[in-house]
Amino acid sequence: MALFDTPHNHRSLKKRRPRSKRIGFHLDMTPMVDVAFLLLTFFMLTTTFSKANTMEITIPPEMTEVKVYETNVMTLRIAGDGMAYCSLGNDAPKKLPLYDSLDTRQLALSKGLRQLLKQQTLANEKTVIVVKISNKARYKQLVDIIDELNLMRINRFSLDDYTEQDDKEIKRAI
């Protein structure tokens, strides 16, 4: 951007007094505006308004006990081998793969497991799902399960400790 100065009339220049009124004074602001735009693009591109997303879970307090009918309890045990063991009450657990493929980046739970959870909650509204995760499992699996339950709008679930008893239960699996 160049400055366009109107040429002065030379004739009048001679007659003008040395201290004349300055009319049409121009300051070239181009460099400043350039820098301003550079900074603006820098800040616009580096700013991410992202705030970390979170997922809320509530765990039952240690001392309280809630009595639930055995048939209303569905236990979901996650062993370290990538398998889920679902059992209703005291029935022998049913073995299902937790994910459809062995790819560790898999995001959704397996279809079979989703269907089972959905059917059970539809069949019996009072179903409480108890999730027990083995210490050998990964943290991701916990997040995926809770996420899936949240998506299916199942909010009657709780976390429980995985004990040796659960290891024995798993052996009965079909």
Add this chain to the structure above:
Amino acid sequence: MSRIKSKRIAFRIDMTPMVDVAFLLLTFFMLTTKFRPPETVKIDLPSSHSDLKLPESNVLTVTVSKQNTFFMGVSSKQSREKIFNSVIKPKLEAAKYSTVALQDSLKNFRLSENFPVGRDELEKFIVRARFADQKLLPVIKADADTNFEAVNHVIKIYKKAKFLTFKLMTTLEKEVN
């Protein structure tokens, strides 16, 4: 045949409004930008569909890295000071540190977003933090690939400290199927 082209006369657009807007945006971005503090450990968060946002203040974060090491962070400086006074100070005093050294480490501690905590010490720190600030909101920030055992350790401590509702930090999952 040639058309007579009108001569273009040098023209000028008033750019003032554009520059004004540019400066306005510039100041906005400059003032709102907070540079992310350098991360002590790299955490690959697991993904979920939940879109709850992390609260701004009073956050107690326990970070579990892939190597199953624990880090703790409290967002408010007052609580940090309280934790320092009740947990770290007696330890340093027992080790015969001078008051200058104590003050120096307090200053450092006030500014640290995150500090590594041993597995056994974590419970003490969390319980102290709970006493120091009643309004703390507990958050677990764990790598997707950590052992559940390490996360369970934190959950058990939260349970003992009567933090019954807490948040797991995740990233938003893009729809895949």
